[in-house]
Amino acid sequence: MLDKIIAAIVVSVIAFVTVYVITPILIKTLEKRKLVVKDYNRVGGAMVARPGGPSILAGIMISELVLYAFFSSIDVLAIILTTFLAFLVGLADDRKVLGGWFKPLALAATAIPIILLGAHGSHLDFPLFGSVNIPELYLALIVIMIPITGNTINSIDVLNGVASGFMTIASFALTISLFIVHHYDIAMASLPLGFVSLAFYKYHKFPSRIFPGDSGALTLGAMYGTIAIVGHVEIIAAVALLPAVINSFLFLSSVKRIVEHRQLKSSPVEHTEDFKLKATEHKDAPVTLVRLIVANRPMTEKEVGFAIFKLALFSAALAIITAFMTGVKI
Amino acid sequence: MKGPIFLYVFIMWLMILGGGGLLVVTIAPISIQGLGKYDEFLDSGIKAIIAVFLVVLWIFIMSKIKNWIFHKQIRN
Secondary structure, eight states: OHHHHHHHHHHHHHHHHHHHHHHHHHHHHHHHTTOEEEOTTSTTOOEEEOOOHHHHHHHHHHHHHHHHHHHOOHHHHHHHHHHHHHHHHHHHHHHSOOOTTHHHHHHHHHTHHHHHHTOOOSEEEETBTEEEEOHHHHHHHHHHHHHHHHHHHHHTTTSTTHHHHHHHHHHHHHHHHHHHTTOHHHHHHHHHHHHHHHHHHHHHSSSOSBOOHHHHHHHHHHHHHHHHHHTTOHHHHHHHTHHHHHHHHHHHHHHOSOOOGGGOSSOSEEEOTTSOEEEOOOTTSOOOHHHHHTSSSOBOHHHHHHHHHHHHHHHHHHHHHHHHHHTOBO | OHHHHHHHHHHHHHHHHHHHHHIIIIITTOOOOSSGGGHHHHHHHHHHHHHHHHHHHHHHHHHHHHHHHSHHHHHO
């Protein structure tokens, strides 16, 4: 047990320090190469470096490879490969704007290592009621799950610090849940996700110095999905992500097709004269979580971010309750 | 506006728990027999169709609840 505690501390420190140290260097490099985008929610429209995916990937890869060196786990290898492939998909989208369907299909392909390595179970554990064994259906679930978690995190990456802050809360809730259901090895493997997100949040929070981009958001989302699969905590993971899932659901049910945010004609929010966010009055604008949060009164970007974090903490608490309920059968 | 969103998250959580219960208690025990070597195939197929139907039903219900909770904001 002592070796696992040491490994958990080592990978957590490596994940945090790697991103904390590399990100400022990445910001300077991106700014030097003019790889910057306008932050439309900031007064004056500051130019912000993008993408931050490379530093996120570095933190995850180095820490997970160290963990793999410790324990040679197939599950950790599946996390490494799927996360890396998801990063490549995101990087391709950062470099060249790709169609709305490209990401879901390409992300589905990133799940192949999980299947080929056999790093998955064949049953779904439900709280209170037990589990169902669905060997064939489970393979389909794996292929669907990675695009869902990847795109869900990507879709909530709309304001300064939200994606990384939300991921920090959700992934630590997942780690705690994995400990509760006694999946200690995967709990260890999930620690770098939380610490990488936390370190990146330092530079991503309002006012952002760097945006994660698709490469960053898809890397975080795909890793989260992979941990849910190899740790057999799919339902708990879905509960922790509920605010982001609701954001995607609201968006899809109002737009009624898979489409990139940048392809929309009307934005869900507008700016007041003092640059607060307010809900748009355009009838054809999509309904999103941010639009609902600012529906009653205009709020600053920072206030909206904290409102989303409160929702994330609420769903994290529900996820942990779900984890306790998973061991109980009525 | 945040109160209704918390309520929506909570309802979604209850629906996940309820949906899981329905799957485990009623759908999973279904057993198709009498078609020889096709039993397992048919058994899985029917369960898969029921599961997909339930997912569609859940999305429909969530959509109705969404309209009910956020009707004022969505209408505006």
